[in-house]
Amino acid sequence: MFKKFKIPDATIGRLSLYSRYLKEADEKGINTVSSQHIARATGVTPAQVRKDLAYFGEFGTRGVGYNSRELYNYIMKILGLGRRWPVAIVGAGNLGKALSQYKGFYERGFDITCIFDTDPNKIGKKLAGIEICPLDSLKEKAKAFNIELGIIAVPAAAAQDVADKLIEAGIRGIINFAPVNINTGENVMLRRVDLAAQLEYLTYYLEDTR
Amino acid sequence: MFKKFKIPDATIGRLSLYSRYLKEADEKGINTVSSQHIARATGVTPAQVRKDLAYFGEFGTRGVGYNSRELYNYIMKILGLGRRWPVAIVGAGNLGKALSQYKGFYERGFDITCIFDTDPNKIGKKLAGIEICPLDSLKEKAKAFNIELGIIAVPAAAAQDVADKLIEAGIRGIINFAPVNINTGENVMLRRVDLAAQLEYLTYYLEDTR
DNA sequence: TAGATTGTTAATCGATTAACAATC
DNA sequence: TAGATTGTTAATCGATTAACAATC
Numbered sequence: 336m337f338k339k340f341k342i343p344d345a346t347i348g349r350l351s352l353y354s355r356y357l358k359e360a361d362e363k364g365i366n367t368v369s370s371q372h373i374a375r376a377t378g379v380t381p382a383q384v385r386k387d388l389a390y391f392g393e394f395g396t397r398g399v400g401y402n403s404r405e406l407y408n409y410i411m412k413i414l415g416l417g418r419r420w421p422v423a424i425v426g427a428g429n430l431g432k433a434l435s436q437y438k439g440f441y442e443r444g445f446d447i448t449c450i451f452d453t454d455p456n457k458i459g460k461k462l463a464g465i466e467i468c469p470l471d472s473l474k475e476k477a478k479a480f481n482i483e484l485g486i487i488a489v490p491a492a493a494a495q496d497v498a499d500k501l502i503e504a505g506i507r508g509i510i511n512f513a514p515v516n517i518n519t520g521e522n523v524m525l526r527r528v529d530l531a532a533q534l535e536y537l538t539y540y541l542e543d544t545r
Numbered sequence: 546m547f548k549k550f551k552i553p554d555a556t557i558g559r560l561s562l563y564s565r566y567l568k569e570a571d572e573k574g575i576n577t578v579s580s581q582h583i584a585r586a587t588g589v590t591p592a593q594v595r596k597d598l599a600y601f602g603e604f605g606t607r608g609v610g611y612n613s614r615e616l617y618n619y620i621m622k623i624l625g626l627g628r629r630w631p632v633a634i635v636g637a638g639n640l641g642k643a644l645s646q647y648k649g650f651y652e653r654g655f656d657i658t659c660i661f662d663t664d665p666n667k668i669g670k671k672l673a674g675i676e677i678c679p680l681d682s683l684k685e686k687a688k689a690f691n692i693e694l695g696i697i698a699v700p701a702a703a704a705q706d707v708a709d710k711l712i713e714a715g716i717r718g719i720i721n722f723a724p725v726n727i728n729t730g731e732n733v734m735l736r737r738v739d740l741a742a743q744l745e746y747l748t749y750y751l752e753d754t755r
Numbered sequence: 756t757a758g759a760t761t762g763t764t765a766a767t768c769g770a771t772t773a774a775c776a777a778t779c
Numbered sequence: 780t781a782g783a784t785t786g787t788t789a790a791t792c793g794a795t796t797a798a799c800a801a802t803c
Contacts, residue, residue, distance in 0.1 A: 415752030433643020
């Protein structure tokens with residue numbers, strides 16, 4: 336599984352940023368851009384841009400550059416964004432609520448389709464127009480809506496259990512917002528996002544450097 | 546500025562995770578842990594754990610291991626978390642709202658002290674008990690509350706402008722949630738967090754690998 | 756002392772950058 | 780053709796891992 340040849344993790348993140356710039360350029364009527372244009376707009380080197388693209392093919396014209404719209408479409412396809420993806424969020428607390436309402440997901444092709452929780456006080460209520468469902472119904476809903484992506488937005492102590500249930504329900508990609516390492520098997524893609532740790536990168540450097 | 550010697554970026558993120566495990570271990574009454582324990586709990590190799598710690602000093606006892614509470618305290622100090630940090634959020638939309646209520650920040654020593662927006666309909670209202678203030682009052686409030694950290698939670702188009710205002714107000718560390726590259730000077734630490742891109746790491750791998 | 760685990764060095768691995776031939 | 784920019788290779792840089800001496 337995951338047979339795509341090995342490319343640097345960071346390349347994916349940069350492709351995402353390139354694509355956003357290309358969309359903007361296209362909308363502004365800029366048809367052709369060079370690796371240098373992309374690089375300046377996204378804060379990387381031109382060599383990096385070309386190298387990132389080279390993993391996937393030849394998209395430009397020597398001496399000329401890249402067609403903005405075409406390259407945008409290529410990158411979206413590479414990222415798997417040639418279609419929309421239904422997503423399940425587990426945890427209807429502050430973070431789950433926030434993520435379910437976040438427009439940035441929708442804009443990139445992600446539809447928050449289901450929200451799950453175990454708290455009887457929350458079940459049945461709605462978030463961003465989506466009903467909060469009992470965690471027990473996860474498998475059933477995942478099948479019904481063809482959900483392959485899950486977001487874990489529960490406390491650290493519950494994260495592994497939720498992950499197990501997501502996998503059991505057939506989810507193949509998980510983002511874990513709980514500040515704890517969780518285990519998924521070989522066949523499930525996992526990423527951890529630690530919001531507090533992001534601030535800690537800053538405080539590490541700011542501590543006594545005044 | 547930022548004179549601390551160069552360590553891998555990823556080391557900081559791992560230290561954060563180690564510290565959470567150590568806190569838990571200490572609370573469970575586990576006084577001594579080895580690099581192998583830490584490694585297993587956090588999903589890295591024991592060599593990685595020891596190397597990460599070695600950047601900052603010698604915290605263990607050969608043949609024995611590390612004292613959980615002591616190492617926890619050391620790491621918190623290293624990360625700059627020996628004190629609490631006031632934080633400003635700019636943007637009172639869904640994401641800003643979410644982040645202002647997110648308990649994970651408080652638990653790691655961050656206090657969301659001010660929220661700013663330009664929308665007159667939002668100004669004056671409260672989020673998580675904190676009044677939404679006009680962006681114009683940023684400098685004044687930052688001074689009053691000694692705020693050095695800022696979170697950008699506005700649309701991409703407004704992000705650079707907000708960054709400029711944060712810097713002008715004396716903020717020294719910025720997290721940018723807008724999906725766009727922004728420029729800060731030499732003296733400001735910057736990190737970008739792209740929530741949608743996190744899902745794109747998954748879709749890249751899941752695309753047609755069924 | 757024997758067993759265990761750290762701290763550190765050297766080897767390996769992987770990602771970024773510089774340089775340049777290919778080619779529009 | 781001259782100028783520009785890509786795609787790609789080789790060189791550099793940096794991070795991870797393996798191995799082991801130090802030492803409890």
